[in-house]
Amino acid sequence: MPHSPDDFAAYARARLPELVTTAHLLSGTPGGPDDPREATELARRTLVRVCARWRRIPRHDADFYVRRFLVKECLRGARGRARRAKAQRAVLVLLHWEGLREAEIAQLLGWSSGAVRSRARRGLAVCGGDAERLRRLFAEAAAGLVPLDVQLDAVEQHGRALRRRRSGVVAAACGVLLVPGVVSGADRFMSGGSTGGSGGxxxxxxxxxxxxxxxxxxxxxxxxxxxxxxxxxxxxxxxxxxxxxxxxxxxxxxxxxxxxxxxxxxxxxxxxxxxxxxxxxxxxxxxxxxxxxxxxxxxxxxxxxxxxxxxxxxxxxxxxxxxxxxxxxxxxxxxxxxxxxxxxxxxxxxxxxxxxxxxxxxxxxxxxxxxxxxxxxx
Incomplete structure (x- = not known):
């Protein structure tokens, strides 16, 4: 069942501390300097995207979509080796901090289970091959994080504006499809190019x-x-x-x-x-x-x-x-x-x-x- 648009703020407020922590582990270096600004901004952008789609997100799958948007925002703009490193770190965070199974990570990232397993193995090797030590590093980084304030009212306003813009684009596209010439062309495309009834x-x-x-x-x-x-x-x-x-x-x-x-x-x-x-x-x-x-x-x-x-x-x-x-x-x-x-x-x-x-x-x-x-x- 989709969410009521009125319960987004309650969900975001309850989820925000964990979201900022995971964002910090995705964007920072475990055990490195604790700069909360990047993590807080990443969490804010994620919540804006979630808010824009809130009416369409099933209740039982809200966390799935939040994690998915969070990783996408983290990878946004990264190219080549930098993107591969970020993706590998995302697998480690989801596996050893969030506690997801490889199959769940594959669904979230849109990869095969084999690709997730390979990234996890290579990433862990880079970190010394000790999963327990990596989890301790994640815990230390999370404990030292002091997140900045996220204005949820502003997040909701931005999310609603984004939703209205997307609705406008969809409405414009539907208007184009209602033009008779375009509908006729679409009919020919869907029927394999045949305009008659004798093609069999x-x-x-x-x-x-x-x-x-x-x-x-x-x-x-x-x-x-x-x-x-x-x-x-x-x-x-x-x-x-x-x-x-x-x-x-x-x-x-x-x-x-x-x-x-x-x-x-x-x-x-x-x-x-x-x-x-x-x-x-x-x-x-x-x-x-x-x-x-x-x-x-x-x-x-x-x-x-x-x-x-x-x-x-x-x-x-x-x-x-x-x-x-x-x-x-x-x-x-x-x-x-x-x-x-x-x-x-x-x-x-x-x-x-x-x-x-x-x-x-x-x-x-x-x-x-x-x-x-x-x-x-x-």
């Missing part, structure tokens, strides 16, 4: 919305569910289970989910059978994972891989109903991505479809050819 294939049916995202960029798929990608796979959070992950080489993910939900609902048929993503064959494949949103509906999503290009359409079939999925893909990473359905599925529909193997998903290319199937269609 995928151009005759609704194409899947395709969104290209940055690593770690969170997308609100449906109310209560966020999906994001890193270079090693799919991440998602639901009201029932936060911070789930399916890797590109995780062939047994669906069995794990099925067992989990079978135990939860005491009904092995409620989940359905799903479809594993094939790892060894190298052939195109797509998975299907139903996740409970509540007692009355399920969220459908999955991961496709092995394609020669991004799909033009992902179609989910539940008995006689067909749903067009939405596609998320990473820039520069053709051949794999994530699909999800914006239309929830009822437990009755899911249970009924499980008789034939569960919801079926088919991935089509731009010519309308089915290039991957999962679930009952396999």
């Amino acid at each position: 294939g995928a151009a005759d049916v609704a194409q899947s919305p395709v969104r290209i995202v940055a690593p770690g960029e969170r997308v609100d798929a449906v109310p209560g569910v966020q999906v994001w990608l890193t270079t090693d796979g799919k991440h998602w959070s639901t009201p029932e289970v936060p911070n789930q992950f399916q890797g590109l080489t995780d062939a047994d993910a669906d069995d794990t989910y099925r067992n989990k939900y079978r135990d939860k609902y005491q009904d092995k048929d409620t989940y359905g059978s799903g479809k594993k993503v094939s790892v060894d064959s190298g052939k195109p494949a797509v998975s299907v994972q139903p996740d409970p949103l509540n007692s009355t509906s399920y969220f459908l999503s999955g991961l496709y891989r092995g394609l020669s290009a991004d799909p033009a359409r992902v179609e989910v079939t539940v008995e006689d109903h067909r749903i067009t999925g939405t596609v998320l893909t990473l820039a520069g990473s053709p051949g794999w991505g994530v699909w999800y359905a914006r239309t929830p599925l009822s437990p009755e529909e899911l249970k009924s479809s499980s008789v034939d193997g569960g919801p079926a998903v088919t991935v089509y290319d731009a010519a309308g050819k089915a290039v991957a199937r999962g679930g009952a269609a396999e």
Whole structure:
């Protein structure tokens, strides 16, 4: 659930001391001179960015966004070797001071878990290879910090102004899209350039919305569910289970989910059978994972891989109903991505479809050819 705009000040006031301390460890040298000005300014800029997006930040994920904005502000403007050193220090601070796990840091930074592990290992080696000593240095630096005052009223004013400017940019862009000539051009683009109805294939049916995202960029798929990608796979959070992950080489993910939900609902048929993503064959494949949103509906999503290009359409079939999925893909990473359905599925529909193997998903290319199937269609 998003925050009320009125509770930002209370959150910022409670979070500020820890935020300034972490900002100091990110921007300063552990055990070095304690200059609170840089850390205080870094914390202030972070809170401005958080305030500008406060209405869209889920309550249970506020700390995630604060840490993410803090690291981004710390890295802003740094280039080359300086940026790499700052990023390496950020990994050490998040791991040995904030106490995050490598997988959590990967989600926060938009990196793979392997990249985080490598940076952590190299960074610790630079610091002498002693994790306990590094934590003591962090603690000494934090104890000696005397933060300056941050005027939260000014932070809120700046954050609201930033939000209004961004809203104005979005409104202007929407106005451009409403111009008839532009809409006509957009229609031709989305239909693969065809303006007639006789072309056949995928151009005759609704194409899947395709969104290209940055690593770690969170997308609100449906109310209560966020999906994001890193270079090693799919991440998602639901009201029932936060911070789930399916890797590109995780062939047994669906069995794990099925067992989990079978135990939860005491009904092995409620989940359905799903479809594993094939790892060894190298052939195109797509998975299907139903996740409970509540007692009355399920969220459908999955991961496709092995394609020669991004799909033009992902179609989910539940008995006689067909749903067009939405596609998320990473820039520069053709051949794999994530699909999800914006239309929830009822437990009755899911249970009924499980008789034939569960919801079926088919991935089509731009010519309308089915290039991957999962679930009952396999």
